[in-house]
Amino acid sequence: MSEHLEESWDTRVKAILKAELKRKGVTYAQLVDKLAEIGVKETEPNIRNKLARGKFTAVFFVQCLSAIGVTNLSISS
Numbered sequence: 001m002s003e004h005l006e007e008s009w010d011t012r013v014k015a016i017l018k019a020e021l022k023r024k025g026v027t028y029a030q031l032v033d034k035l036a037e038i039g040v041k042e043t044e045p046n047i048r049n050k051l052a053r054g055k056f057t058a059v060f061f062v063q064c065l066s067a068i069g070v071t072n073l074s075i076s077s
Contacts, residue, residue, distance in 0.1 A: 014054035034067035
């Protein structure tokens with residue numbers, strides 16, 4: 001996969017997570033607390049860095065969505 005296409009996917013996934021956080025009105029600090037409630041230890045700077053880079057695992061992505069109460073996700077192409 002070319003680097004450009006990989007960056008495009010990274011950007012897309014990052015945008016999906018950021019949009020869901022915004023839609024739910026959840027700050028990074030609140031996300032830390034919500035993740036802790038489901039047994040996931042993260043720090044605010046670590047979350048900020050992951051989202052700034054757009055590089056994180058699918059597990060982290062689903063943990064965040066679960067922690068903020070996302071039960072349905074629409075992904076359009």
